[in-house]
């Protein structure tokens with residue numbers, strides 16, 4: 214389990230991008246993180262994947278601060294950013310092999326996974342080309358493949374559906390489900406409330422750095438007779 218304990222991030226002194234966040238992410242569950250623009254979603258994700266440190270508070274994995282043994286934690290983790298960056302002079306294959314080397318995935322296993330996911334995403338031919346020739350959507354798919362090549366125990370995705378065609382978007386949702394079903398922690402941010410309502414086991418809504426709701430979609434909407442979109446719009450307006 215991952216636990217955010219009183220996590221606060223101030224980029225500028227006195228201005229809290231994330232304010233006293235307490236949140237638990239469980240194995241086997243897909244957790245959707247929702248919020249308006251500038252609410253603090255990417256900041257939370259970047260703290261979880263150790264790109265930026267919190268100003269205060271701690272993030273625990275199975276009870277241990279993730280900063281205690283960062284390499285051990287990162288070995289379990291895959292991060293799919295909203296704007297993936299690649300080494301442009303590598304081919305897709307070279308990039309995936311580079312990532313597989315870092316995560317010490319053996320040759321046979323990586324070959325099997327690369328074949329499986331390149332077929333799913335229709336990227337078999339493109340993997341021979343330089344990454345610099347890829348469209349935005351192809352880059353998104355490559356970034357997802359790089360995450361999946363080491364079969365992560367924890368996968369964190371920032372706006373994973375943006376720029377994907379409908380088929381790839383469906384594949385990503387199915388992959389997230391099967392990772393969760395195999396016991397991984399799946400945490401992603403999205404603006405697409407329909408996706409969140411359909412695939413998440415739990416959702417959290419953040420607004421102006423504060424977590425203002427957190428539960429299963431059903432519990433959130435129980436007795437309210439609303440869609441997730443109606444509920445989201447009403448509580449982010451009030452807060």
Ligand SMILES: Nc1ncnc2c1ncn2[C@@H]1O[C@H](COP(=O)(O)OP(=O)(O)OP(=O)(O)O)[C@@H](O)[C@H]1O
Nearest residue numbers: 224225230231248249250251252253254255256257
């Ligand atoms: N590097 C930075 N320096 C200063 N302020 C920042 C920085 N990154 C984000 N912020 C501020 O922190 C707040 C939260 O931003 P964040 O990117 O986490 O929001 P978000 O929920 O991911 O938004 P979006 O949905 O638009 O991507 C915003 O007020 C933003 O301006």
